[in-house]
Amino acid sequence: MRTICVVTGSRAEYGLLYPLIKLIADDAELQLQLVATGMHLSPEFGLTYRQIEADGFVIDAKVEMLLSSDTPVGITKSMGLGLIGFADAFERLKPDLIVLLGDRFEAMVAAQAAMVANIPIAHLHGGESTEGVIDEAIRHSITKMSHLHFTSTEPYRQRVIQLGELPEHVYNVGAIGLDNIRNLMLLDRPAFEQSINFKLGRLNFLVTYHPLSLSGQDAEQQMERLLAALDYFEQANIIFTKPNADTNGRIIGQLIDKYTAARNERVVCHTSLGQLRYLSAISHVDVVIGNSSSGIIEVPYMHKPTVNIGRRQDGRVKGLSIVDCDDSTDEIIKAINKVLSPDFRRLCNQADSSMYGDGQTAERIIEVLRSVPLDRLLIKSFYTMT
Structure with a gap:
């Protein structure tokens, strides 16, 4: 058994x-x-490993690595702890193959440990581009350490091949996030409101904003400009989800907490909604605002508009339902007004929602994981495009 x-x-x-x-x-x-x-293992982020166990899965290893610091030094030290922990975990578990998703530093150190241990790596969502953040370099580094590649679009498949990966090991399978939209029974409005203990209004925003680690700009000023733009829409009810454990993420989280406390009659904040509540939120709000990849991938699939702020998602394949803007207050206000117009709402309903697949990504991946000869993967040849 594999x-x-x-x-x-x-x-x-x-x-x-x-x-x-x-x-x-x-x-x-x-x-x-x-x-x-x-x-998953941090009280600050909700000890979310419990959700994995609640879903009926056994966690075979817990690798503690996250220090209570979002500075570059703190994150680098967290990566060092993670590398040691993954080395021990993989030595004990001895898996035939590792599956990693995306571009976070946790995934990179897991890839490093697996590479040294000669364990093949399957990587999801390689070939993408996020030019404003360090994730860009991390993602491509994981690609070069990986042996199987499952990309979300054909242009991303071509980029992985451009990085020298063998075409026969690079599969365009679509974005796995769409599988949940297709498979989950989303919460209706009353059930969703009850689940987050918050009443929606006539106009509703879902906001997620992450720091730009490569921009050289002040994260606090960036977030304050976004919050000032949101204040322009006094009639809107707002749902915030907090940023990840990235550099300067705590600064943004603190500003969100302060903003929410001062406007708690129409603003709510959650560290993490989880897939069911997050996708349900998208279905009930009027616009998704921020710089999260979900605004590029999942939101258009649900025919909702996205206001994409700043350079974090520069380089990604984007549909017509996405409006890019810079992080100035005036430009954010203009973008929100644009996507709220009746003409733009009609455009969202008519726009092609299949740029990232059809919601059957996991089935395609499982066929490859079940059948691919693993003994041929470890010795990689650099493929040169002609």
């Missing part, structure tokens, strides 16, 4: 991976191993 080890470091990432984890667990030819790390 043992597949899935590594997850946050509730959001786990939510994306859930369809694949479930298929691996239910497959008679595969044995699932789960490693939880990063924000």
Whole structure:
């Protein structure tokens, strides 16, 4: 039986991976191993490993690595702890293959440990571009350490091949986040309101804003400009989700807490909504605002508009329902007004929502994980495009 080890470091990432984890667990030819790390094990981020266990999965290893610091030094030290922890975990578990998603530093150190241990790596969401953050370099580094690649679009597949990966090991399978939209029964408005203890209004915003680690700009000033723009829409009810454990993420989180406390009759904040509540939120709000990748991938699939702020998502494939703007207060206000117009709402309903697949990504991945000859993966040849 082939043992597949899935590594997850946050509730959001786990939510994306859930369809694949479930298929691996239910497959008679595969044995699932789960490693939880990063924000999952942090009280500050809600000890979300408990959600994994509540879903009926066994966590085979917990790799403690996240220090209570979001400075570059603190994150670098967290990575060092993670590298040691993953070395021990993989030595004990001895999986046949590691599955990683995305571009976070937890995934990079897991890839480093697996690479040194000669364990093949399957990487989801490679080939993408986020030019304003360090994730860009991390993602491409993981690609070069990985042996199987599952990309979300054909242009991203071509970029992974451009990085020298063999075309026969690079699969365009779509974005796995769409699987949950297709498979989950989303909460209706009353059930959703009850789940977050908050009443929606006639106009509703969902806001997620992450720091730009490469911009050289002040995270506090960036967030204050966004909050000033939101204040222009005094009639809007606002749902915030907090940023990840990135550099300067705590500064943004503190500003959100202060803003929410002063406007708690129409503003609510959650550290993490989880997949069901987050996707349900998208279905009930009028616009998604911020710089999260979900605004580029999942939100258009649900025919909702996105106001994408700043450079964090520069380089990604984007649909017509996404309006880019800089992080000035005036430009954010203009962008929100644009997407709230009747003409733009009609455009969202008519726009092509299949740029990132059809919601059957996990099934395509599982076929490859079940059948690919692992003994041929470890010795990689650099492929030169002609």
